Amino acid sequence: MPTLTLASARSPFRDEFAEELAIRPLHSGDIHASFQFRTVWGVDLLQATDPRFLRYAILPREIVCTENLTPWKKLLPCGSKAGLAVLLKSEKLFHSSYFSQAVHIRPVCQGMHCTVPSWEMRQTLNVVFDLYTSGQGKREWSMFKIKIYVDVTDSPQGELFELSPPTPLLSQAVVLGDRRTYSVYDLTDPGTFGKVRSLNLLVRWKADNGDMLRPLLHGERYVAGFGLQTGEIHTLIYNNHPYRAFPVLLLETVPWYLRLYIHTLTVTSKNRENKPSYIHYQPSKDRLRPHLLEMLVQLPPNSVTEVTVQFERALLKWTEYPPDPNHGFYVGSSVLSALVPSLVAMDTNITQEHPLFSSFFLCKEESSYFMRVYTEPLLVNLPTPDFSMPYNVICLTCTVVAVGYGSFYNLLTRTFQVEEPSQSLAKRLANVIRRWRGVPQL
Template sequence: MAAHRCSHSALLLILCSLLVFIVADSDKATLTVDHHAPAVDNPQTVAETAEGAAAEQPAVQEERRWEATQVEEAPLVEAAAEREDPPAPEAVLQPSVPQPKDDFQEELVIRPLHSGDIYASFQFRTLWETDFMRGNKVSHYRLFPKSLGQVLSKFSVRELHISFTQGYWRTMQWGQPFLPSPPGAELWVWFQDSVTDVDATWKELTNVLSGIFCASLNFIDSTNTVQPSASFKPLGISNVTDHRFLRYATLPREIVCTENLTPWKKLLPCGSKAGLAVLLKSEKLFHSSFHSQAVHIRPVCQDWQCKTTSWELRQTLNVVFDLHTPGQGKREWSLFKMFSRTLTEACPLASSSKIYIDITDDPQGEQFEVSPATHLMSQAMVLGDRRTFSVYDLTQQITFGTVRSLNLLIRWKSSEGDMLRPLLHAERYVAGYGLQTGEIHTLMYNNHPYRSFPVLLLDSVPWYLRLYIHTLTVTSKGKDNKPSFIHYQPSKDRVRPHLLEMLVQLPPNSVTEVTVQFERALLKWTEYTPDANHGFYVGSSVISSLVPSIVAMDTNSTREQPLFSSFFPCKEESSYFMRVYTEPLLVNLPTPDFSMPYNVICLTCTVVAVGYGSLYNLLTRSFQIEEPSPGLAKRLANIIRKMRGVPLL
């Protein structure tokens, strides 16, 4: 009985303990609810705060887009830590990483020339909001080619400009091109100020670019590389004045062929499968009077305040077709006649795909007729002049019509009309006789009727043409024209070329002639090319100037405008930047008669063969005494004696 009473007591004690714990837990929960109650105690205040935040958000939406995500993450983590509950994987907000933005545009400009030729200029531009200058490693590439992105990052390149040109641009017949380039290969690069050894980086960069574009850029070395002090300013947003990080080189003998065009087309987002790039057929492009392809990379501004920057990759291809054959009685061209193909669609990755036809010289359609007709017209400031274009937008399906193919056709009605002479033009040639001395003449034409303007002349002359700088003369209209700035760096044999830069004022409607004498050096026999008698090429002179404009230029580089009119930055409304290249020079040097070694080798081998052969025969020949042969009677007697078995005589 006592045991039963003790068990009841123990049971009551356990029940009392459980009741105490339950009451304690309920009090703790009440305190917790009271602690969090002020957060939702006044819903009107919360609503007013949310409305005020929403009113302030649109003004700074772009600047605070990623900040809001990072601020909201901390309270969630703290609340989860207080509850000590494992958060569900779906409930955790990962910090948003802004993805780089890129854009691709393509354009084709067609200009009928007064000479009967057709000028076609392709423009492909890729913009990418990323930063290669801070050493950031970019691993994801969408539209921007990865090969060029790795080059910019590895070699700390700020700007890169490279061109391959076959033929010479005839300025007096064709006018000024949209983007000029010298014959052969041209390369100039601005490096970042973080590069310690610019020469070593330049050498390695040329070898890499040689492999990317299948060109002979590996032949660029110190003997054909210069460091300009005033020319080739950056075309991007960087205002760099330290020219130690600039290198410029040309290969005037470089031949452009399909091997250079194929890797160039592979850099495009759509390649040559869609868009305007389907017209780039090699057998048609290289069967032309002039062909030039280039790649330009630079940082540009996205807005007027330049708060956002992007990398711009601009691929250009200029070609001039000679389609007018005298005696046929008609002048007409079409896309199929030029490129053997028609257009069926735009590049799916392109935000803009347009074709411009220059009709400035024939606004009323009296000289030529364009078909199919278009109602879209556009005006642009090109090379200091206001030009009018017919526009075909390839992103609109109505452009292709019902046949799903676009083949533009122009028929000339009249051949009347004169081309305006370009305001700035230049020529260069070699004078003199013999193979010892000579003169280099550079002619610069200012065709403006009443305005003068300065030009910056850059000449890079190989070391084997030893310039006599004291013979330098500059004359305009028969009078001496003293340059306001001269920079000359003498050459070193087999180390570096001559570099001459001058700032010359060109009087209105005049011809300025720059003359300098030189002496030809005698090279070593191993330094001659395989076709030494063909001659040695000297790169083109480069003339840069701000030419007076006929109309007011647009200084807002971020405004929407065609690609062909927005390459060179314009900082003044009254002038525009122009760069002109002269012809390359072909100079003969004292060349030995390379047939003489062949003759000497043949003569030497003959003498050695005769002399050594006779001595060898005398030393190795064995002599034996030969008995005279017996007479006929004795031979008959021996035969008879042999038959009889008698000893021979």
């Protein structure tokens, strides 16, 4: 598939910043855009803030809001005022077919001898735009005035798609263990622009559909069962390598209100039991910490490994339910970490010079590369009370207090006095006249 990449120059200072945008058109007609920002600080954080740090952090899904992107953009050196961050418009990103953002922090080395420690923060944002809902409705798109790398590995002779204008410049790079071929459009060459003095790269697909290539490692997760008492969590791990087996580290973080039956844990591959070589389980504490399950599983080649565990739904307090309890509760994603076999040996000595969309993870075995995959979050329904009944009870109680207690209190504190009936107007006038005349009043 063609991939477009925009890269900025590296900073010569000790603190470094790099940004990159990779655009890939999908067979369905959608556009996948991947933003990556990398910030390197020349400090040793372990000497200052505690040496214990969180290895993984997973946040469940939340309600889409334009303010969700603001804290993420504030981590950039210039926020959203310069660079590729000016393209991150909330109203455009949240109207897409898919949206995901993440922050990764890890220690890195400066220099070949690794004498100066540094920390790297990588911010990634992936979004899939639907061309048909955006009003274009055509299986083609174009980019103006941008430096691009077009991935033509799957279509070297133009079998799947057509590039216009063509370019004779080609470049090769290793991306996640696979050697890719790119058509390069150099903006420093005046011949690239032509007479119009602007570059309009057009990618037009020749076929209406095509087969989507699956990665060597990916995972899925879903909830099975019926009723609101018990259920099962199924995690499917796919190894699509035709002949290589490799281990994968699975991390499950389950909220406390899903009480796991860890004795029901089963791992199967090709309809056979697959016993993990390492299992670490930390039980949950109600309202304090979630379940933590970590295991190392060997994935056979060209197989699907299924991890199943049963759970029981707990009863929550009525104050612990979200504003929309009938929608369900989101459970964080599973994390898959593995050294995936590579088809091309990587040169780890020039890793810092590779573009951001290539692998930044150093490994001793050059025939593999590190990969971390997050499954989709789960939506689990819990036993939910009828919140209209407390509302009715509150209304009835307020009515009883206002009518019953109010009337009773009024009777206890009220004083009664007998007043004489007032005289008529004619009688009052007669008494005034009789008073003037000195006659006794009526």
